[in-house]
Amino acid sequence: MDMGTVRIGVAVSDPLGSFAQGVGVWDAQGDWLSQLGELLTTTKASKAVIGLPMRENGTKGPSAERVELEVERIKEAFPDLDIVMWDERYTSTIANRILIEGDVSRKKRKGQVDKVAATVILQGYLDSLRR
Template sequence: MTRRVIALDIGAVRIGVAVSDPLGGFAQGLAVLSAKGDWLSELEKIISRYGSPKLLIGLPRRTDGSEGPEAERMRETERTIKERFPEIETEFWDERFTTTIAQRALLEADVSRAGRKKKVDEVAATLLLQSYLDSRNVTLS
């Protein structure tokens, strides 16, 4: 059994959270946290529920692959997470287009505007994590 991976799609308003299955093959949406509240306490509850998971943090890159101010904000957020949870391994993963793809998927599923707003961050985190898991599983096979 592999260690679970928890993905965070961190935005200015909401944080999408997804978790891998115990075997590390599939991502599942887990929650949407408020970025304005005490989301680190909520994250602590999630971490304790899944043992000592690896945290995958979405790193926003520009279309040319370079990093801008949002990427630096994620690196600062990762430092804050490491201060609070020094035992947790973290890794960045390219999150380009995950929110756009999530919005399209929810539109195609005919989810209402209010429903999309509530779910898009969780779906984006799930896409982010699935991309990571797929890349690992290709390498392993």
């Protein structure tokens, strides 16, 4: 998950844990916890990888602290869910480049960048498991 203040990008992996695929964008001010519950039920997922927005120097700032508070809400709602925090530095930049290279218009990119960023976060985590 790429947890922004406006939108939350969501990606899932294939059953073998090889490839990440973006599946949606949720309203960060809406009932995204219910949406997460539905996704966990349909995918039978036992683990969530959540992007942690670290500063360039590797320290946590206000954005990381906000995400950590949201993670506490997730833990309360889904106590059996294994949560992995993953450094998400540069994922939005990478996502924008991917969309630009894919010739996605500026207007459409705004709504897709969070989903692509979530995919980049999850794929980075999956790749790290194979190293």
